[in-house]
Amino acid sequence: MTAPNATLMISSHCHHCSNVLAALTDMVKQGIVGQLTVVNVERHPELADAKHVRSVPWVSIGQFEFTGAQSAAELRAWAERAKSEEGWADYFHQLLKDGQAAQVVELVQAAPERLVAVLPIVENPEASLNVRLGAGLLMEAFAGSAALKVLTARLGEMAGDPDARIRADACHYLGMSGSAEARPYLEARIDDPDAEVREIAQESLAALARA
Helix, strand or coil: CCCCCEEEEECCCCCCHHHHHHHHHHHHHCCCCCCEEEEECCCCHHHHHHCCCCCCCEEEECCEEEECCCCHHHHHHHHHHCCCCHHHHHHHHHHHHCCCHHHHHHHHHHCHHHHHHHHHHHCCCCCCHHHHHHHHHHHHHCCCCHHHHCCHHHHHHHCCCCCHHHHHHHHHHHHHHCCHHHHHHHHCCCCCCCHHHHHHHHHHHHHHHHC
């Protein structure tokens, strides 16, 4: 797969910018990054404004954007992730961890097929509470949308997960999908051994009936 391109925005007085520039330059030499564009925001503030850059160093690798100092190892890792669909799940996880759920919503609005990248977060029992809450807000933002309906079968599989928390979340999102195809998955959870899962399955079935 083609190496991603990168953009780095710096300023003349940024202490961390030189390290990030050196790391990205080395990645270009090694072919990890295909092309590097460097912008001094003091000379071209209009370019910074266009990207809503408020502090530097600011880096984009492929379609991933980061503010603040990133180590060479982190930059290399994101360059590799930028070449895979799984990379979006990692990127969304990082944004949600940083409390940037609104940015994730914007990214999915721009390309609704990216909503699938949230599912690895939902089915990760090790995800922190704030990340799971952020994922929930994102799914709610697309309730009843075609992007969420497409995920019905995958959510249906998750509704049978051994972890009750994952089953509960999956049932909740199935109810928000508005898809008639979600009904069998929810009916299968009416007698779930976990009381919360049973309750959410019933509520989600009621929500589908109203849709």
